[in-house]
Amino acid sequence: ADGGVRAAAAFPASQVEVGLAAAPRLAVAVPASSRSTTETRQLLKAAGCMYGESLSPMDFGAVGDGEFNDTAAVLEAFSACLRCRCRRLVLGPGGSEHLVHPGALSVRLPPGAVLRFEGYLVGPSLDIWNPELKSWPEGSCAYGEVNCSSVVHSSPELARSHWNLLELLASANVTIEGPGGVRADASGFWHIRRFAPHVAGYCLVKVQNCTGVTISGLALRDSPMYHLVIIHSRGVTVSGLNVTLSQKAIGDAGPKNTDGVSIFASRDIVLRDSYIESGDDNIVIKQDTHGVRGLNLELKYGKGISIGSLGESKNGKQVVTDVSFRNVSLDKSLHGARIKTWKGSVGLVKGVSFEDFVLRDVGVGALIDQKYCPVTQRPEGCQDAADSDVVPNDEEVMRIENVSFNHFRWSSGRPRDMHIMCLHCLDVSYAGWLVAGSASRSDGSDEYA
DSSP, rough: OTTBBBBHHOOTTHHHHTOOOOOOOOOOOOOOOSSOHHHHHHHHHHOOOOOEEEEGGGGGOOOOOOEEEEHHHHHHHHHHHHHHHHHHHEOSTTTTEEEOOOOOEEEEOTTTTTEESSSEEOOOOHHHHHHTTTTTTTTTOOSSSSSSSOOOOOOHHHHTSOOOEEEEEEEEEEEEOOOOOOEEOOOOHHHHHTTTTTTTOOOOEESSSSSEEEEEEEEEESSSSOOOEEEEEEEEEEESSSEOOOOOOGGGGSSSOSSSSEEEEEEEEEEEEEEEEEEEESEEEOEEEEEEEEEEEEEEESOEEEEEESSSSSSHHHHHHHHEEEEEEEEEEEEEEEEEETTOOEEEEEEEEEEEEEEEEEEEEEEEEEEEEOOOOTOOOOOOOOSSSSSSGGGGSEEEEEEEEEEEEEEESSSSEEEESSSSSEEEEEOOOOOOOOEEEEEEOOOOO
16 A cells, blocks of 8 residues: 555654544536536546446555555545536445544535445544543633633634534535444443543534435444534434444443434424434434424444533524424333533523333433532532522523423333423423333323412
8 A cells, every 4th residue: 555654654743632623615617507518528537527326435545454545546536526416425345444534524526426335534643643532622611611601702613513424515405325334443432431520532424504404324333422403404304314323331331422313403303214223312312403303223332312401602592492302212221212401501492292102221211400510510610590599581591392202111120210300391291101011100180380
């Protein structure tokens, strides 16, 4: 492999020291649709588009052995696909593993393209990518910074999901499909971040500023941080997703911040027929997200489905509306379904339903926590209206309205049905809760002031 460098030399610590520097973007002109077919073919030929309708990184010198740094070849394959308006970009062949640098593949696909994973994109280990245990840049408020509660700043989620093995940008009507996918060597990240969560890590796949994206049959494994991030996007459908971890522990002994699917500031998202393991939230829905549907999901080794946390940053009201999950099974999970909002936060959670959940070895079936304030994200603690003599009005608090937890059934284990810690809740209901081998546990509704 004379044309590249091995992984040990491929990802110097200086790549982390640059902080949140912009990843390279692809901006390649596409011939106007008004041109004739003959003219278009001539222009594509002149642009070097002699690859046919299907491309692969192997066409550009990729090795695919999981050790050689294939970043340049994979990036060139994406560039050629956009330039030449390819129909299919195949990350393969089957059994291949393309080692790539986090943050380098910030790419676009032409409309109608299919990105097919027959092999895997592979990310570097902690001792290669971040051997000096660098933190997120100061001021990002990602983890462990003090005084973040006193300043207005953008969401820390933007910093936490900055580095990705694959970031799909500003693409419309495209498909990402398996059977392969993306994985990382994450054990070092998990170990160090259990007691040093400020140490920077990277995510696997991020879909940002996209519309009409279909993700089908994709496999994701062992991410240092989030596995799949959907942000500032609309009309994304995910089915047949398979997220797995090599470590099955949860809680203090397990991976940290390894959410399975993280949805942020997006609309009209469908997640169905998928299997998701996660040491943290299996699925999490964050600020400014509307219209999420989840159906036929199997979740294991995590913290279940979460709305929030909301209100970590003081950048205005944070709102989540119109969310439903149905026919969900959870196994060996800390929670079933929960809503978590920061102390002192402002916003609204409205129109949320969790229905037909089967729970096995789950700690708490339903949880609402309006005093969320983890020390890893807010070392100085939190203050809210309850700590003040001033009584807030409805526009100065985080309100939770029209939320239902219906037909939860325990097939084994039941440490606790629910834990509702509401400060400003209205119309929170539950019905048809069943314990294995018993009659209905609870059937009714409660309102919390």
